[in-house]
Amino acid sequence: MDANYLLLGGAVVLGLYMAWNIGANDVANSMADAVGSKSITLRNAVIAAAICEFLGAVLVGSSVTDTIRKGIIKPEVVADGAVSQPAQRSLGKNEGNDATAAPIEMSQPARKLALGMTCALFAAAIWLHAASSFGMPVSTTHSIVGAVAGVGIVAFGASAIDWWVLAQIVASWFISPVAGGLLACLLFTLIRRAILMRPQPANAALRFAPLLVFLVAFVMSSAILHKGLRNVFQEASADWRWLSEQAVWVAISIGLIAMIGARFYLVRRLGVAMSLDTAKQLQHVEVALAPIVVLTSCCVAFSHGANDVANSIGPLAAVVDIVSNGTIENQVPVPFWVLCLGGAGIAAGLAMYGYRVMHTVGSRITDLTPSCGIAADVSATAVVLLCSQLQLPVSTTHTLVGAILGVGLARGLASVNQSVTRNIFGGWLLTVPAAAGVAMLLYALAAFCFL
Numbered sequence: 001m002d003a004n005y006l007l008l009g010g011a012v013v014l015g016l017y018m019a020w021n022i023g024a025n026d027v028a029n030s031m032a033d034a035v036g037s038k039s040i041t042l043r044n045a046v047i048a049a050a051i052c053e054f055l056g057a058v059l060v061g062s063s064v065t066d067t068i069r070k071g072i073i074k075p076e077v078v079a080d081g082a083v084s085q086p087a088q089r090s091l092g093k094n095e096g097n098d099a100t101a102a103p104i105e106m107s108q109p110a111r112k113l114a115l116g117m118t119c120a121l122f123a124a125a126i127w128l129h130a131a132s133s134f135g136m137p138v139s140t141t142h143s144i145v146g147a148v149a150g151v152g153i154v155a156f157g158a159s160a161i162d163w164w165v166l167a168q169i170v171a172s173w174f175i176s177p178v179a180g181g182l183l184a185c186l187l188f189t190l191i192r193r194a195i196l197m198r199p200q201p202a203n204a205a206l207r208f209a210p211l212l213v214f215l216v217a218f219v220m221s222s223a224i225l226h227k228g229l230r231n232v233f234q235e236a237s238a239d240w241r242w243l244s245e246q247a248v249w250v251a252i253s254i255g256l257i258a259m260i261g262a263r264f265y266l267v268r269r270l271g272v273a274m275s276l277d278t279a280k281q282l283q284h285v286e287v288a289l290a291p292i293v294v295l296t297s298c299c300v301a302f303s304h305g306a307n308d309v310a311n312s313i314g315p316l317a318a319v320v321d322i323v324s325n326g327t328i329e330n331q332v333p334v335p336f337w338v339l340c341l342g343g344a345g346i347a348a349g350l351a352m353y354g355y356r357v358m359h360t361v362g363s364r365i366t367d368l369t370p371s372c373g374i375a376a377d378v379s380a381t382a383v384v385l386l387c388s389q390l391q392l393p394v395s396t397t398h399t400l401v402g403a404i405l406g407v408g409l410a411r412g413l414a415s416v417n418q419s420v421t422r423n424i425f426g427g428w429l430l431t432v433p434a435a436a437g438v439a440m441l442l443y444a445l446a447a448f449c450f451l
Contacts (some may be wrong), residue, residue, distance in 0.1 A: 002100035008115055008323045009136070014121040015316035019345025020352075021128035026140040027053050027346055028354035029133075030301040031360050032374035038360020039290035040297075042355060043067040048294070049301045050215065050347035056305025057343040058119025058336075069408035072145055077160040102247035107328075114322040116151035116448055117315035123147040123439035127431065135356040135364075136427040139395035143435045144315070145169055150444045156292075166432075170395040173428055176383065178395035184379035191371050192320030192410070195285065196258070202273040202281040205288065206266055210259045216292060216378055220299040223381045224306070226388065229312050264293075286370050293373035300377060304396060305343065313342045361401060364420045366408030398428065 030053075031045040039046070082325070124143040131138040145166075191212065198204040225247040225287045266288060273284035321332035362368060368376075380400040387394040401424060408416040 004323050007118060007450075008319060011114075011118045011121065011316050011319040012341070014118060014125065015313050016341055016345045018121045018125040018128075018313055018316075019342040020307075020349035021125045021132065022313075022342070022354035023053070023311075023346035023349025023351075024132040025128045025138060025357050026397060027301060027304060027350050028357035029137050029298045029397050030304055032358045032361035032400075033295045033368060033376050033404070034297040034362075035358050036368040037290070037293055037370045037373040039370050039373065042358065045208070045297070046157060046351050046354060048298055050350050052298045052301035053305040053350070054343035057309040057339050057346070059306075070161055071165050072148045073156065073160050074162055077156055077189050077223075086109070110322050110328050112155050112447075112451065113328055114291070114319045114451060116155050116320045116443055117148070117322075119442040119446055120144065120147035120151050120439050121247045121313070121315045123150065123442055124435050126438055127435045129397070131427055132353055132356055134423075134427075135360040136424060137357050137397050137401055138427050138431045139397045141192040141395055141433045142169065142305040142428075146432035147439040148315070148437030149432070150439035152421045153436075154440045154443045167433070171399065172394045176387065176399040178400035179256050179394075180380045180399035181406030181409065183383060183401035185377050186373035187379055187405045188258050188372060191375060196282060196371060199272070199364075200280060200281065201278065201285050202270045202276075205270055205285045206263075207317075209266055209285075209289070210263045212374070213262035213292065214259040215256040216296055216374060218251050218255035219378050219382050219385070220296055222247065223303045223385050224299060226385060247433070265423075273415045289370040289374060293370045293377065296374060296377035296381075300396075300400075302382060303381070305346070308340065309342045309346065311339060316341075342359045360420065360424075361404065364417055364422075365401070365404050365410075366416050368404070368407070372407045376400065376407050379403040 020295040020418060027049055031040070031049045034040045035042055035045045112289060118363045124140070124147040127140065127143050127147075128140065149161055149166060191364040195204045197203055270281075270284055273281050276284070317332050317338050320338065321329060366372075377400075380403040381398070382395050383399050383403075384394060405416060
């Protein structure tokens with residue numbers, strides 16, 4: 001059998017394994033708030049997240065990804081200036097996606113990069129699997145980045161690594177959880193003072209909860225429009241800036257409609273609670289807010305599938321393109337079957353192994369209620385959306401965990417499980433070097449056997 005076919009087959013298998021681990025770790029975070037606050041059962045959360053993630057990846061997933069993840073490896077060093085420019089090639093979804101065509105002869109740099117991306121997939125998946133076994137939420141993006149950096153050092157030398165990009169990623173370890181935590185702490189404090197700590201919380205919820213629903217709908221729809229449907233809009237129109245401006249008004253309109261609907265919903269749900277004591281009113285308020293946190297979690301899952309899945313399994317798309325064309329491109333099309341493979345693998349990983357990370361994020365950091373989950377989801381989504389607009393590399397996982405921690409701190413340090421928090425932070429610090437180390441070892445062995 002042709003060595004190129006073996007390489008491609010190995011990349012497909014490892015791409016599926018990587019997708020399985022994304023589901024087990026990364027996607028499990030998106031529904032952790034809803035499960036931890038008991039707004040939805042674990043079984044229903046798995047089904048909802050799997051559907052939303054798969055639809056996000058397949059329907060509006062990115063059709064183009066970076067060949068060399070996040071620019072970690074300098075392309076001019078990899079191919080000695082022979083990297084093709086994006087303008088020289090159409091990046092449509094159907095071009096270059098015929099993985100069954102006979103592979104052409106690859107140059108040595110292209111062969112090294114294809115083998116390296118395959119090893120990077122395997123290394124990142126191994127680290128994610130290990131983290132999931134301990135229920136530790138870690139960043140899929142950082143796992144891939146670390147693995148690609150490790151491959152780059154062994155295959156092309158330390159000079160091939162863009163250390164400034166790596167420094168930005170290291171900075172995001174601190175930026176995203178702190179920003180998410182501060183915003184979540186502020187938002188949950190406002191919710192407590194406006195609704196939960198009032199003598200008549202049901203009456204207060206009728207006044208202020210519709211405004212909260214407007215904020216939720218605005219932020220979540222903005223995230224889907226900017227981070228998810230952006231991929232569709234960019235292909236449909238060259239003037240994405242105009243569409244981006246219109247998306248703000250669309251998000252505002254969705255928020256207003258949701259606010260009006262929430263008012264009628266809350267009147268029906270909380271009308272019977274007005275005559276009850278404060279404690280029972282609080283219970284009714286939290287129950288009334290439960291569907292909102294489920295909806296926010298589903299939006300997070302959909303947005304993740306649309307924006308992050310193609311990037312997370314981008315090395316597989318790179319291998320497919322290199323084997324099919326024999327050259328190295330700065331950007332490559334993501335075949336539709338790769339998105340389907342990623343979506344299916346994610347759904348399987350979430351269903352089979354996602355409960356471990358869900359339990360850690362949703363229950364072990366701090367006790368969550370529906371109001372806590374709303375504050376955490378909205379804050380994390382807002383921070384990721386803002387950083388995306390500013391082109392700052394942040395992790396959704398880090399931001400969400402930071403937001404949950406911020407909600408806990410709003411109720412006092414005693415409400416936070418400090419031991420679990422320390423373990424999570426330790427896992428974050430280990431992610432890039434651990435994935436890099438495994439990738440370096442795998443590539444050294446693979447290069448010895450196949451190059």
